[in-house]
Every structure is written in C-alpha cells, then in structure tokens.
Amino acid sequence: MRDSHSDVEDAAYGDAPEQFEGEFPIRIKGLTNSFGDFNVHEDLDLDVKRGEILGVVGGSGTGKSVLMRSIIGLQIPQDGMIEVFGRNITEAEPDEVIGVRNRWGVLFQGGALFSTLSVGENVQVPLKQFYPELSQELLDEIARYKVVLTGLPEEAASKFPSELSGGMKKRAGLARALALDPELLFLDEPTAGLDPIGGAKFDELTRELTDTLGLTVFLITHDLDTLYAICDRVAVLADKKVIAVGTIPELLENDHPWIQEYFNGPRARAATATHERGKALDKLGSEKA
Numbered sequence: 001m002r003d004s005h006s007d008v009e010d011a012a013y014g015d016a017p018e019q020f021e022g023e024f025p026i027r028i029k030g031l032t033n034s035f036g037d038f039n040v041h042e043d044l045d046l047d048v049k050r051g052e053i054l055g056v057v058g059g060s061g062t063g064k065s066v067l068m069r070s071i072i073g074l075q076i077p078q079d080g081m082i083e084v085f086g087r088n089i090t091e092a093e094p095d096e097v098i099g100v101r102n103r104w105g106v107l108f109q110g111g112a113l114f115s116t117l118s119v120g121e122n123v124q125v126p127l128k129q130f131y132p133e134l135s136q137e138l139l140d141e142i143a144r145y146k147v148v149l150t151g152l153p154e155e156a157a158s159k160f161p162s163e164l165s166g167g168m169k170k171r172a173g174l175a176r177a178l179a180l181d182p183e184l185l186f187l188d189e190p191t192a193g194l195d196p197i198g199g200a201k202f203d204e205l206t207r208e209l210t211d212t213l214g215l216t217v218f219l220i221t222h223d224l225d226t227l228y229a230i231c232d233r234v235a236v237l238a239d240k241k242v243i244a245v246g247t248i249p250e251l252l253e254n255d256h257p258w259i260q261e262y263f264n265g266p267r268a269r270a271a272t273a274t275h276e277r278g279k280a281l282d283k284l285g286s287e288k289a
C-alpha cells in the first residue's frame, strides 16, 4: 500500500497497487521519434532513478516535450523501447497500459485546466476516469485534500481557472496531476511565466512533495534557478540524443559546447550565486536557531 495515501483515499481506492521498488521507474533505450522525414530523436537512451527530480534541458525544439509525450504514450515512437515501472509500454496493448497510466501525473505547459470546470472538478476528472464508482462526496473530499496539499486555500476548489493568478493555476494543475496519488510526476516547464518569487515557491513545493510523497519527477525546464535549487540530476538533450546526464558539477566537466554555454553562461553564473547565497542564509538561520 502506498504510504502517501490519506485515510480518505485509502477508503476510496481500496487496495492500491504495490509501489515500484526497482531502481529505474523509467528506462529508455534506442528511442527514435520522427515527424515525416525529420527525426527529433535518434537512438536516444535515458534512465530515470527512483526518487529523483530529473531536470530535462536542451535548446528550443530539441524534443523535450516529444520525449515526455512518448513516455506517457501520446507519441508513438518509430523505434526503441520505453519501460515504465518495468513494463515495456511501446509494445503493450492499450488495455495493459491503463494500469501504468494511473500511476503517473502530468502538469502540461500552461496548466491545461478545463476552463469551464472549477478547480475541484478539474481534480476530479482523472478520479472519475479511473474510479467511476466513487461517490460525489468522496470525490469532493479528495479534491479538497489535493488542493490544500499544493498550498492553495480550500476555497480555491470552488473557483474557476479564470479567477486564479498564474501561480495558483500552476498549483491547481499540480493538484490535478496528483489526483491519482501517482508515483511518477511529469512537469513541463512548471515555472514558465511565474515571477522569480512565485517560481522559487513552486520549486520548494515540488521538492517538498517529492520527498514527502516519495515521487519520481521528470521535469522539463529552461529555468536555471529550478535546476540549481531542486534537481538531483540533469539530462541534456542535443544532437537528437541525451548527450549527458548527471549532477550540475558533473555536467560542468563536460566540454560539449551547448553544455558549456548553458551552464557557464552569465545566467548560470547568476543562478549559482543565488543558490550559494540561499545556502549561506539557510546555514546562518540554522546556526542561530
């Protein structure tokens, strides 16, 4: 039984599947994705470790979103193997993948909330899809729980997306992504469009939820602050492949020109300085306490 369930959810879901215990919830080997004659990915390999936040970076159009879409089954690859929770989803029948699909949550770019539904109703969409037998009372209760979990006030559940700020919309999208109590979370540019303070708060929330709920996170971002603040490792997409994956200090050793430009450019230096300053302030705070 997953230990991140609330009592309400335990009552609702009954016997939840065992949590994945292997080392790599996502394994990709030899992946090729094409649109017509254009190959976005060629022979791409990537392993995502259980419990990590993996940042995924790369220039615009290098195929970060296409990669995420192929892992969640929205893009059929031309070649290669994608294993999720030890199951080869590229060869599985759609019915077989359902048991995997309810074990991940996705926050698409921009939140992708249904504008005609309240936040609570948005959260209930995946619940109704996978657990149609749940009573409305239970659905409401789970939705409220998820809304509060993402740091929104409980009243936000009855609000419509148009009544929320950008940061609140992201949190609402996250609440929906967490609706099924997933083990895997996909975040596509979660801090895009947020001011630096809102972005930093969202980063903190992501780290906190990852640790408390035991999530594994695949996080596409252009935000260097996010990489420095919360990512355990970073995968770099270029030349149609993952050209490197590792911690930021490990990547700094890599002399690929894009990596050097990205991690040693002026913006990266500013992000490092912010990160170091934050660590120093944290240390000062804990010494005073």
Ligand SMILES: Nc1ncnc2c1ncn2[C@@H]1O[C@H](COP(=O)(O)OP(=O)(O)OP(=O)(O)O)[C@@H](O)[C@H]1O
Residues within 6 Å of the ligand: 035, 040, 058, 059, 060, 061, 062, 063, 064, 065, 066, 067
């Ligand atoms: N449905 C599609 N049909 C045709 N080409 C597509 C389709 N989806 C993506 N592409 C192409 O695949 C390439 C990779 O797109 P993708 O959205 O994955 O890039 P990205 O790395 O996420 O970019 P960005 O950082 O700008 O969001 C681009 O050249 C894009 O035009």
